[in-house]
Amino acid sequence: MAVFNWLFARRHKGAFILRIEDTDVARSEKKYMAQLIEDLHWLGITWQEGPDAGGQYGPYLQSERLPIYNDICQKFLDEGLAYRCYCTPEELEERRQIAKLTGKPPRYDNRCRRLTDAQKKTFASSGLGFTVRFQVPDELLVFDDLIRGTCQFDMSLIGDFVIMRSDGTPSFHFAVAVDDTLMRVTHVIRGEDHLSNTPCHIVLFHALKQRPPQFAHLSLTMGTDRTLLSKRHGAFSLTEYRKLGYLPEAILNYMMLLGWAPKDKREKFTIDEIVDTFDINTMSKAPSVFDQQKLDWLSGQYIREANLERLTNLAIPYLQAAGFVPPDESQIDRSRLRAVIDATRGNISYLSQIVQEADIFFKDTIVSEKHIEFLSLETSRIVLSLFLTELQKIPAVSPEIFQDILITIKKETNIKGKGLYLPIRIALTGREHGPELYSIANILGIDVCKRRIERFLLTQNK
Known part of the structure; x- marks a missing residue:
């Protein structure tokens, strides 16, 4: 998703924003943000605004924007666009189960929207915890998606959703709508699993008196068995691909083939070659398939064409770990090592494989x-x-x-x-x-x- 947002921004000479959604305390740690930034930089992705780059619409960590969300939430309460909900998690779960058994949508029944003033005072004085829910208008919502065309949702089936949790942190829906508004976001490109969230965001934009951004929902990537992508299909994190020794330009190239193809059907291209021709409207609606063999083939092409000195420098840590070259790089016979890398590069897809391919030059052979x-x-x-x-x-x-x-x-x-x-x-x-x-x-x-x-x-x- 980051790749296509970045590519789209470059294509239209816009700004690509890196925003960290870290309000879920249980799942958010600084080390994850640091790793994400490091991996994206390794991939060659750059942004004009973000936690490390600054920008006029910051801060870019949602955890630093809590006063903003609280102020707007209070404004919604004052205007009657939202209300406090005192339903407990146990009560909500019980109602969901009853709805399922009776064939009704397992949505919130808007019960606390109908509280009388007296009931509200009683709950407020009781000290019970509460969430804040947005009043969803009973309407048919229609919007145009840049990839999927016209989409429509019956909002009566959604129910009033939470915009502020009981711990005082914003929900995903609320935070992104507020941030997109204040950061003047014009386009949002994300996975099709977020398509059902979009109606909630659009009604929030309307409440904020803001024109919604243009949405584009990309198809998800599947494994070769057409099930959701996972490690068993060979798909790892960027960090793991880095450790294996894939070249970033190969990973980036392959990512762009997941859901999109250039008009000339090429499979290997540079960013500069693609920027002027990329068209979000030509993205596939069908799920893309992650093919490890194709990635390895493409990665091998990049390794064979890469600068030899660069490959040598990248290969040294793997050869040092195997004990093939000295820990002190000044003692390495670089001329011989370059010859070894050049001779073996045609047989590898990523640089950690160099150890197995090059061992014939560093230790005695064993004949079976x-x-x-x-x-x-x-x-x-x-x-x-x-x-x-x-x-x-x-x-x-x-x-x-x-x-x-x-x-x-x-x-x-x-x-x-x-x-x-x-x-x-x-x-x-x-x-x-x-x-x-x-x-x-x-x-x-x-x-x-x-x-x-x-x-x-x-x-x-x-």
Whole structure:
């Protein structure tokens, strides 16, 4: 949602506002706000107004706006637009259950709206706690949604809703309507799960004598099994994607594909390429599907095209944690490390995978029983023996020399394809797949290459 609000604001040269709705004390902690801000900045999302950026319509933490909500709530009470409700949670729950059993909407029955002056005085003097409810007009409310078109709600089915809780904090409905009014918000883009809340917000805007903003309700994102998205579908928080080593531009690109597609059907694009063409009206009404494989494919594309020095810097912490490079970065052979990153980047989707892909360059290989059997074949042994012979003739190996060696072996044995390449790859790396062979030999160096081939041949001779 933040991505599309930000994109829409940029498209129309408007202001994107970060507002923290933290009036729910039980669920709000400063560490969550700090993490949210850090993650959005990592993603490349910026805002013109917010708790860390300031702005002329602040404060931008709802917990710092409580006097504003209290003043407007009192104004609504004075004007007869709202009233105090003394119904207890137990009473409300009992009535909801009765309504369900009788086939009626489980809405508040507006009981306290009809209190007499005498009853109000009695409740007020009793010291009972109360909420404040807004008097919902009995009408058919119609509004136009930028994505879903004309929407209409029978307000008689909603019931008077709470705008101020018994602890003196505002409800979600009340706080956002007040804030949107005072912050001069023109557009609200949010998930379709908020569509049913919109009528409550619109009647509050009317009570505030404010024209409601334009609403756009985006489709929700589902898993591949068409159920609500969760971790079991591979969807994590931004923090977890950061820890795994996804590039932020890849995550941002993929997020924009969830519910929207450019007219030319491209899947990989930059923000600058999309800003001038983005149209909120073309967002899909159908739920989008989170596809982890597609995200990994897209992320891999970005890694292959990324600046090598940047990738190297990002990969170092993972390699340090694995013990492959020194903790002191000044002691790292950066030239060799860049070669390792460049050789392996084509096989990874996120940077933490570099540890598994690059271990062939930092520790001895382990050849499985299946591979030992393959390398014991006569053709494999011939290839490895000739490869070792050629290595012993040269002082160093380079990609060009490596290719010449393979050509020589092919001419002498007439062995080609997998029969030629696979024995060398397995003997050097213990794997059937990985970086290009010439890159592997070049990075390992001639001494390591000879030692790994010799070790295998000597073992077989025994």
